[in-house]
């Protein structure tokens with residue numbers, strides 16, 4: 217199952233999956249609505265000065281938001297992730313809701329996710345699931361093969377603030393936007409039910425939401441495979457999981473109550 221997707225995922229660090237989550241969209245919509253009405257402690261508004269065209273995000277709520285919890289445990293996602301990642305097991309890391317309102321001009325800057333996280337693993341996969349139709353012009357984009365560059369780029373919040381990680385060898389990202397022709401940039405027009413699977417090391421970014429009709433709601437479910445361990449990055453991470461540092465050191469297995477195996 218999904219052999220072709222597994223091969224593309226290995227090669228490009230990203231693969232599009234068409235239509236497999238159609239039946240799960242209404243449930244995820246209720247999850248995003250509940251999240252908006254009842255934000256968690258890590259909720260971020262990236263456009264505080266605006267009432268229209270907002271960009272907000274939240275994460276690490278899947279254990280309390282019933283719709284997200286049900287998706288993680290009962291949808292085919294974990295088995296699909298296992299097949300694409302090629303792992304023996306799949307565990308949940310966290311979910312991340314990313315909401316761009318109608319006409320939101322706010323860009324998601326180029327970045328890759330691994331250096332933000334207090335985990336170290338080779339088997340990693342985010343499943344980015346759109347809940348609205350998205351044109352190619354508004355689509356999230358990926359640099360094919362960037363997961364194999366052997367680099368960790370300095371994490372930066374979506375508002376531009378850099379994270380300092382003591383003792384790390386993180387580099388600055390190259391200027392991708394002014395040299396797009398130098399990269400193999402992949403992106404797809406999307407329908408609700410599609411999903412994009414990508415490695416935590418794959419560089420990605422997204423334009424604003426150019427649609428005048430739809431918001432651009434997405435939920436990115438982030439998974440780990442067999443080899444995940446805790447990693448102290450020497451500074452703030454995102455998500456922070458500030459309590460983990462109290463009882464874990466780099467290389468320790470992750471606690472199963474917080475990051476359960478689901479397949």
Ligand SMILES: O=C(O)CCC(=O)C(=O)O
Nearest residue numbers: 314324329344422434436
């Ligand atoms: O949805 C976006 O604009 C960015 C998503 C992203 O960076 C992620 O899911 O890792």
